[in-house]
Amino acid sequence: MFERFTKDARAVVTEAVVHAKRAGAETVEETHLLLALLDRKGSRGSFALTSLGLPARRGSVERALAEARRRGGLSRADADALSGLGIDLSEIVSRVEEAHGQGALKAERSGTGGGGTGRRRGLVRRSGHRPFTRGAKDLLTDSLRIALANRDRSIGDEHLLLAITARPGVPAEVLADHGVTYESVRRVLYGGGEAKAG
Structure with a gap:
């Protein structure tokens, strides 16, 4: 699939790995891909982001x-779902940080599932390779x-x-x-470019 990526899309993937390394993450996650997209200049993706x-x-x-x-790494939707079960995520974060220090939950997830983290960590340290999480893949x-x-021939950073x-x-x-949603980005890229940030 990577051969179908444009130069800009390949640069995003490569830069996402750099973001993961810089953050000390064992894996490349969707967030790293977003940060790499924000770094781009002069591409269709950066045009959409700038337009918005x-x-x-x-x-x-x-x-x-x-x-x-x-x-x-939990979204507000996750926090709301937990709240519906009577679980206060803010309280949990506060208690964990009180016991283990500020940012204790920031630890990057390995993305390997249960039990495989030790082997994966060793692999990252020896080779410098950071695999992509299931979500990033x-x-x-x-x-x-x-x-x-969209009948586009290549996968660009806009995709x-x-x-x-x-x-x-x-x-x-x-x-x-x-203000950047699927619909607003799509309007900028394929529908005349009149989208406005919300």
């Missing part, structure tokens, strides 16, 4: 992503589906952006909070 006013609010996006990491697959649905906005989770939630 996101570069001017990058600091706010990064703070929102950091806050989600502080909550252990699914995002790349979704970008292919979106490109095909990665559309895939991020279409998937449930923290990256889409943070983007939506900043």
